[in-house]
Amino acid sequence: MSKICIVFDRLRAEEKMLQKEASDLGHDVVMLDAKITQINTDSKKEDYGLGDVVLERCVSYFRGLHFTASLEFLDIPVLNRFEVANVCGNKMFMTLLLKKHNISTPKTYFSFSSESAATNLEKVGFPLVIKPVIGSWGRGVMPLKDKDTMEAVFEIRDITDSPHDRIYYLQELVKRPPRDIRIITIGDQAVAAMYRKSSGGFKTNIALGADPELCEITKEMEDMAIKASKAMGGGILGIDMMEDDKNGLVIHEVNNTVEFKGLARVAQRNIPQEMVKFALDYIRK
Amino acid sequence: MNCPECDATINIPDDASVGEIVSCPDCGADFEIAKKNGSNVELKQAESVGEDWGE
Numbered sequence: 001m002s003k004i005c006i007v008f009d010r011l012r013a014e015e016k017m018l019q020k021e022a023s024d025l026g027h028d029v030v031m032l033d034a035k036i037t038q039i040n041t042d043s044k045k046e047d048y049g050l051g052d053v054v055l056e057r058c059v060s061y062f063r064g065l066h067f068t069a070s071l072e073f074l075d076i077p078v079l080n081r082f083e084v085a086n087v088c089g090n091k092m093f094m095t096l097l098l099k100k101h102n103i104s105t106p107k108t109y110f111s112f113s114s115e116s117a118a119t120n121l122e123k124v125g126f127p128l129v130i131k132p133v134i135g136s137w138g139r140g141v142m143p144l145k146d147k148d149t150m151e152a153v154f155e156i157r158d159i160t161d162s163p164h165d166r167i168y169y170l171q172e173l174v175k176r177p178p179r180d181i182r183i184i185t186i187g188d189q190a191v192a193a194m195y196r197k198s199s200g201g202f203k204t205n206i207a208l209g210a211d212p213e214l215c216e217i218t219k220e221m222e223d224m225a226i227k228a229s230k231a232m233g234g235g236i237l238g239i240d241m242m243e244d245d246k247n248g249l250v251i252h253e254v255n256n257t258v259e260f261k262g263l264a265r266v267a268q269r270n271i272p273q274e275m276v277k278f279a280l281d282y283i284r285k
Numbered sequence: 286m287n288c289p290e291c292d293a294t295i296n297i298p299d300d301a302s303v304g305e306i307v308s309c310p311d312c313g314a315d316f317e318i319a320k321k322n323g324s325n326v327e328l329k330q331a332e333s334v335g336e337d338w339g340e
Binding site: 008009015016031059060061062135139255 | 302303304305306317331332335336337338339340
């Protein structure tokens with residue numbers, strides 16, 4: 001019997017599923033709320049009793065990332081590792097790493113001021129899709145179809161001027177069926193996949209109401225997903241693919257704290273159980 | 286227990302855990318279960334969705 005810790009900041013169905021599966025497998029489970037946990041530079045692993053391995057499941061990316069850094073400072077094994085979370089939480093870092101590993105991904109343009117982004121967009125031509133480098137659930141993802149839209153979006157960014165608003169991540173608008181594919185990878189296995197169908201607009205995020213439908217994982221999908229997972233540093237990830245009319249499958253996103261509530265209900269494999277088993281195998285290796 | 290905002294009744298499921306979010310059926314406010322000891326439940330204001338929330 002082992003002891004596993006699930007770190008959360010908002011207890012969702014996913015964290016409760018992980019807790020249940022770990023308990024059903026006979027392991028001790030510690031549920032730890034990151035919001036009320038104190039760590040300092042003199043802290044020791046023994047002060048916390050978190051067990052053999054931690055699954056970091058914070059809904060806030062920055063909270064989870066910094067909490068992971070603290071746990072790794074204490075020499076507590078965490079999934080996903082800090083380096084993986086750091087890269088996957090930033091779309092620009094993630095895209096660069098995908099391309100560096102020759103993984104098919106939509107063409108993406110990076111600029112570091114609104115003026116420079118506007119100059120590039122007018123040179124490349126409309127439409128392009130603007131995405132915040134930090135963020136999820138499709139928030140702030142917008143197709144820029146003409147100059148008026150571009151100027152409005154860039155002006156708002158210049159006014160709000162949060163640090164990440166100065167980074168302009170503009171991606172080709174991929175011609176594809178009105179759906180994308182989410183594959184959950186656990187280690188070097190693609191364990192489940194679903195199509196996420198657009199509910200009207202071009203976004204396919206489940207959080208925005210996209211309809212999930214079970215997807216059979218082809219060899220090509222599996223190979224690409226595993227390659228992307230390895231490129232990021234491995235662990236438990238959500239790989240998002242589109243079926244590009246021109247280039248075939250392209251990976252546009254790799255997610256660090258993957259949500260699986262919907263997929264777990266229809267998947268043939270027990271996703272939370274596989275996650276728990278992987279975490280415990282991870283520390284034995 | 287009663288909603289700290291509007292005083293409407295909020296039903297807390299028996300199997301609810303600390304850290305879970307409950308919503309007031311009348312005013313829609315979200316609360317996080319801060320403490321739970323049997324039927325004694327303490328609520329606190331839930332965090333609102335942050336720019337960095339998600340996967």
